[in-house]
Amino acid sequence: MTTLLRGGTIITGAGQRRADLLLDGEKIAWVGRGPQAADREVDVSGCFLFPGFIDAHTHFDLDVANTTTADDFCAGSRAALRGGTTTVIDFACPNKGESLHHGLDLWHQKADGRTFCDYGFHMTIDDWNESIRAELPDMFAQGISSFKMYLTYPAMMIGDRDIYWALKELKRLGASPASTARTPVSLTA
Numbered sequence: 136m137t138t139l140l141r142g143g144t145i146i147t148g149a150g151q152r153r154a155d156l157l158l159d160g161e162k163i164a165w166v167g168r169g170p171q172a173a174d175r176e177v178d179v180s181g182c183f184l185f186p187g188f189i190d191a192h193t194h195f196d197l198d199v200a201n202t203t204t205a206d207d208f209c210a211g212s213r214a215a216l217r218g219g220t221t222t223v224i225d226f227a228c229p230n231k232g233e234s235l236h237h238g239l240d241l242w243h244q245k246a247d248g249r250t251f252c253d254y255g256f257h258m259t260i261d262d263w264n265e266s267i268r269a270e271l272p273d274m275f276a277q278g279i280s281s282f283k284m285y286l287t288y289p290a291m292m293i294g295d296r297d298i299y300w301a302l303k304e305l306k307r308l309g310a311s312p313a314s315t316a317r318t319p320v321s322l323t324a
Contacts, residue, residue: 136159136160136174136175137157137158137159137164137172137173137174137175138157138158138173138174138175138176138177139155139156139157139158139171139173139175139176139177140155140156140157140158140177140179140184141155141176141177141178141179141180142155142178142179142180142181143155143156143179143180143181143182143183143184144182144183144184145166145183145184146183146184146185146186147186151183153168154166154167154168155167155168155169155171156184157171157173185219187219187220187221187222187252187253188218188219188220188221188222189220189221189222189223189224190215190220190222190223190224191224192224192226193211193215193223193224193225193226194225194226195207195208195211195212195223195225195245195246196208196245197226197228207245207249208225208245208246208249208250208254209249209250209251211223212249212250212251212252212254213251215251215252216251216252220252221252221253222252222253222254222255223250223252223253223254223255224254224255224256224257224281225242225246225254225255225256225257226256226257226258226259226283227239227241227242227256227257227258227259227279228242228259228261229241229259229261229262230261231261231262231290231291232262233262234266234267234270235258235260235267235270235271235274236270236273238258238259239256239258239274239277239279242256255278256278256279257279257281257282257283258274258279258281258282258283259282259283259284259285259291260282260283260284260293260301261284261285261290261291261292261293262293263293263294263297263298263300263301268300268301268304271304271305271308272308275308275309280310281310282301282305282310284298284301286298
């Protein structure tokens with residue numbers, strides 16, 4: 136089904152302009168001015184049309200410090216959409232001693248079928264050993280391309296030596312440093 140949004144102001148990284156926008160399903164098929172056939176037409180004169188925003192750092196349904204974060208995937212994703220965020224990237228967080236696969240499976244159980252927007256996952260690495268190292272290629276194959284390791288919070292730290300070896304392995308697999316903050320070390324492929 137096609138929908139024509141007529142008369143709005145389109146906001147992009149390059150600026151803003153008045154134009155019409157043709158949607159084919161969930162994809163933008165055309166941007167311009169003038170006649171265009173569509174199954175449905177909506178007058179959006181006076182409205183701003185933004186691309187969907189991405190919140191790349193969420194913590195839905197996370198158990199930490201003897202509490203659970205206020206939003207689960209259902210409530211958090213509904214709030215995100217209300218504010219124009221169409222994609223969230225949450226942190227899959229296995230506990231010490233658990234495999235990355237277990238953490239990812241747990242986060243899929245929390246999210247799959249319960250979200251109102253698109254979502255993906257970062258992976259927290261709070262253990263470093265041969266089993267965790269061996270799981271990394273499969274994490275990439277399952278779409279996990281960013282990883283977080285802590286330099287603080289003793290329950291989540293893996294230590295400087297292990298962070299060094301983890302960073303070397305992640306680089307070998309194609310990840311590159313995304314940011315270095317005081318608390319976490321994050322990598323994104």
